[in-house]
Amino acid sequence: MALSNIWIVTEPSNGSLTTTSLELLSHARSFGANISAITWGGDAALAVVAGEYGATTLYDVGDLGGALPGVPVASAIAALIASVGAPDAVFISTSYDGRDIAGRLSARLDRPVLTNVTGLADDGGLVTEHPIFGGTQTVKARFTGEGPGIFVIRAKSFAAEASGGGVASVVAAPPGDVGSTGGAMITATHVEERVGPKLEEAAVVVSGGRGLGEADKYALIEETANLLHGAAGASRAIVDAGWVPYSHQVGQTGKTVKPTVYIACGISGATQHMVGMKGSKNIVAINKDPDAPIFQIADFGIVGDVHKVLPALIAALKARA
Amino acid sequence: MNIVVCVKQIPDPAAPQSLDASHNLNRSGKLILDEADTYGVEMALQLVDKAGAGEVTVVSMGSAADVAGLRNALAMGAAKAVIVSDDALRGTDALGTAKVLAAVIKRESPDLVLTATESSDGYTGTTPVQLAELLGLPSITFAKSVSIDGTTLKVERQTESGYDEVTAPLPALVTVTAGVVEPRYASFKGIMAAKSKPLEVLSVADLALGDQTGATGARQEITDVVTAESRASGEKYVDEGDGAQRIVGFLESIKVL
Ligand SMILES: Cc1cc2nc3c(=O)[nH]c(=O)nc-3n(C[C@H](O)[C@H](O)[C@H](O)COP(=O)(O)OP(=O)(O)OC[C@H]3O[C@@H](n4cnc5c(N)ncnc54)[C@H](O)[C@@H]3O)c2cc1C
Ligand SMILES: Cc1cc2nc3c(=O)[nH]c(=O)nc-3n(C[C@H](O)[C@H](O)[C@H](O)COP(=O)(O)OP(=O)(O)OC[C@H]3O[C@@H](n4cnc5c(N)ncnc54)[C@H](O)[C@@H]3O)c2cc1C
Numbered sequence: 076m077a078l079s080n081i082w083i084v085t086e087p088s089n090g091s092l093t094t095t096s097l098e099l100l101s102h103a104r105s106f107g108a109n110i111s112a113i114t115w116g117g118d119a120a121l122a123v124v125a126g127e128y129g130a131t132t133l134y135d136v137g138d139l140g141g142a143l144p145g146v147p148v149a150s151a152i153a154a155l156i157a158s159v160g161a162p163d164a165v166f167i168s169t170s171y172d173g174r175d176i177a178g179r180l181s182a183r184l185d186r187p188v189l190t191n192v193t194g195l196a197d198d199g200g201l202v203t204e205h206p207i208f209g210g211t212q213t214v215k216a217r218f219t220g221e222g223p224g225i226f227v228i229r230a231k232s233f234a235a236e237a238s239g240g241g242v243a244s245v246v247a248a249p250p251g252d253v254g255s256t257g258g259a260m261i262t263a264t265h266v267e268e269r270v271g272p273k274l275e276e277a278a279v280v281v282s283g284g285r286g287l288g289e290a291d292k293y294a295l296i297e298e299t300a301n302l303l304h305g306a307a308g309a310s311r312a313i314v315d316a317g318w319v320p321y322s323h324q325v326g327q328t329g330k331t332v333k334p335t336v337y338i339a340c341g342i343s344g345a346t347q348h349m350v351g352m353k354g355s356k357n358i359v360a361i362n363k364d365p366d367a368p369i370f371q372i373a374d375f376g377i378v379g380d381v382h383k384v385l386p387a388l389i390a391a392l393k394a395r396a
Numbered sequence: 397m398n399i400v401v402c403v404k405q406i407p408d409p410a411a412p413q414s415l416d417a418s419h420n421l422n423r424s425g426k427l428i429l430d431e432a433d434t435y436g437v438e439m440a441l442q443l444v445d446k447a448g449a450g451e452v453t454v455v456s457m458g459s460a461a462d463v464a465g466l467r468n469a470l471a472m473g474a475a476k477a478v479i480v481s482d483d484a485l486r487g488t489d490a491l492g493t494a495k496v497l498a499a500v501i502k503r504e505s506p507d508l509v510l511t512a513t514e515s516s517d518g519y520t521g522t523t524p525v526q527l528a529e530l531l532g533l534p535s536i537t538f539a540k541s542v543s544i545d546g547t548t549l550k551v552e553r554q555t556e557s558g559y560d561e562v563t564a565p566l567p568a569l570v571t572v573t574a575g576v577v578e579p580r581y582a583s584f585k586g587i588m589a590a591k592s593k594p595l596e597v598l599s600v601a602d603l604a605l606g607d608q609t610g611a612t613g614a615r616q617e618i619t620d621v622v623t624a625e626s627r628a629s630g631e632k633y634v635d636e637g638d639g640a641q642r643i644v645g646f647l648e649s650i651k652v653l
Contacts, residue, residue: 088556143536143553143562145525169521171538171555178525187491187615190520202619208413213624220615227522258534259564267558279652303652315574321554328514336652338643353627357650359643365634372627375646379635387640395644395653 078108078197080162082134082223084148084176085112085125092124094276095168097235099228100128103166104238106197111162112243113155115139115148119245126243128235134248143259145175147250152176153183154251161223164201169229177227179256189216190227201226209327209346210353230275231331231354267320272306274323279305280334280355282325283313284348286341286362286381290318295385296340302392308332308352310342326351341381344369361385397447397544399440400506401474402497402524403433403454405465406517413517418611419618420487421517427458429465432512434472434579435572439542440510441473442577447544451475453504457485457496460597470590471582477593478504482600487611490518494526495613499603501531508549509569513538528569535569536562539576 081103085096092100092114103110112125115136125133136151152165167177169191181188194204194213201224205214218224274280281303283296293313300307308330309323325332327347337355342348344360344367352358353372360373361384370376377384405427407413414422440452452474454466460481470477480496488496501509509531514521528535538554544566553562554573582590600609607613633642647653 145535145537149529171553174521175525175535175537178522179529181491181522182494182526182529185491187489188520188522188526189616190490190522206624207415207621210624211626213622214419214618215620215622216616216618218616227520255532256529256534259536259562259568261560261562263561264555265558265560269557303647317575321573321575322556322558327519336647336650357646358627359646361639361643365632370632371629373632374630375643376629376632377635377639377643378632379639383637384635384639384643387637388643391640391644392653 078106078163078201080111081106081108082111082113082152082162082165083130084165084167084173085114086168086170086172087114087116087118087121090118090120092121093168093170094235095170095230097128098230098233099166099168100125100130101236102195102233104129108163113148113152113248115144122243122245126240127237129238129240130243133243133245135245136248136250141260141262142257143175143261144172145179146253146256146259148176149179149183150250150253151248152180155248156184156223163222164224164226166226166228169227173227177225181225184223186223186225187218187220188225188227189218192226192228193232195226195228206350210350211346229331231333267322271301271304274306274308275330275332277306278335279303279338280308280325280332280352281305281338281340282308282310282342283340284310284342285312287313288382290316292382293318295381295389298389299338299385299392302389302396305334310348339369339373340385342369343367344372397444397450397508398453398504398506399444399450399508399510400453400455400501400504401433401436401440401469402509402511402527403437403456403465403469404430404515405456405458405462406430406515409516415621418487419621423459427462427465429468430512430516432514432516432574435574435576436510436512437469437472437474438577438579439572443508443542443544450507453478453506455497455500456480457493463595466595467590468582470593470595471586472580473586475593477595478598479595480598480600480603484600484610487614488609489614489616490520490523491526492609492613494523494530495605495608496600496603497523497527498530499605500598507566509533511569511571513571513573524569524571531569533567533569534564535571536564537571539570539572541576542570542572
């Protein structure tokens, strides 16, 4: 059965849509279906971006009045389904707000979810891929009941490529009455300062792990990343230890990155870490243990002490600058 | 202040894992309290303590063949535990799990429901919000701090770029991140006391959920499990003072420098 309609939840971010939203729009085009995007915030510029990536219609939930998006956006999608009919599938990003929207929508529609999706193909219906056991195996799955299927898809699963489509036509999609479930309101926003590119978008990622020995030594990671115009990442071990904020974490419970080069410093290479970075084009590892699992996937390994190799690397990079 | 914490007993994530013949996670071995859920238990205990009255109930779905994980939560200080254990629940999906948990929690009518942001085994991360919707509650996910001011919940919610301050009226559901609080170790006294605390085991029939649970209720199927492509390793050198230069050379070869 051919897919005729796919709806993509596209999250607004600084006057555009998040990169993951663009990845989902791009991949949705490969199914030859009619693509509609759903967003919120009432920014007219988003219709240009959504159109450029293949959406013909942009449903705008409008200003959320400070509410967390989960409830109003899911409510708006449910109302849309009641008025214009259900699409074959709804694609949602595995993001903070995306997971909220997916959970709310699933329970409202009484439709199951397929989550942590990293691959999606049409094989007489949509078949998903999910990495399990730290990405050592891949599960393929599909829905067996009535649609719409709700797919919660991880960042970096697909490439974001513009199609050059014209501006999407904007249709208002108000949330309606959310009753007792509404009520979660954002009262203030705090933005952490960040230098350099975002972790998920950087061409170079330099990550540190427990092998750094102490929190202060993370400065070596930041300086190396900075000199390479990259971003600084981390293993969960040092996030849990409180050395760096969670936003730096790479892996199963953190971010997925696919830079041109990933440099792992003092990271052992646990499967839960590797699932978040093994899609990198090149992997460099520095570890003092020649048998560390990270070397099994590294294109270039240095068996050595990070406290010697990193300062020397920093000096060498500075000398070139 | 009565708080329900949803806790999951899981196979030790550090041990090798496998799928059984029907593609379900092999749970036949020893089960432990998911570390991700210890944060919720601790948070709940602290909030009840601050409120000066009330109790913490832990609610779980899964096999009751081993309840060491629940006893652990009771030893930390929870007052009682309820677990829904039934062979008919094999293969239940996230929404079905939320339906089971909702049916139990409705009987407790708590002021607050706490869960982890995602479990360490299935990690769909959607069960909590599905549960909130079924209970008709507002939810705040990814809490890195939780406080209660009268009947208002105040949460610092992690975001992509930092955090938001979010409020909601009680009753509500909150998902907590690791690090929201430092979980206590059960004391010897706690471990002894846990042995006589109430631990109720329910079956699906007690909840009147029909065929909404189990593999049929899941309305999804695994079509295949394949070994993922593994990456080959490349060159490896022992640093003899030249490691940094070699890395520079590699970065030049891939045109990063
Ligand atoms: C459900 C679950 C989810 C998880 N999710 C994640 C996740 O998202 N991301 C993640 O990273 N982890 C995750 N983990 C944790 C993961 O299993 C590992 O515990 C963690 O990745 C280890 O971090 P590490 O490599 O920094 O530390 P370790 O494993 O302790 O490794 C330290 C390494 O440093 C090396 N070393 C020590 N000293 C030096 C030195 N002077 N110079 C050079 N090398 C040195 C050692 O040889 C060792 O290989 C998860 C675990 C579970 C159970
Ligand atoms: C590798 C793997 C992949 C899976 N993929 C999917 C999928 O794509 N879609 C799907 O619908 N199901 C999926 N499942 C099944 C799913 O894991 C189970 O249905 C599970 O009962 C609920 O989901 P979770 O553990 O992923 O919960 P999460 O949503 O990750 O759990 C978050 C929190 O909710 C609470 N909670 C969750 N389950 C329980 C419980 N049984 N008892 C008490 N509290 C609980 C806990 O506080 C937990 O920390 C998958 C299972 C595995 C092993």
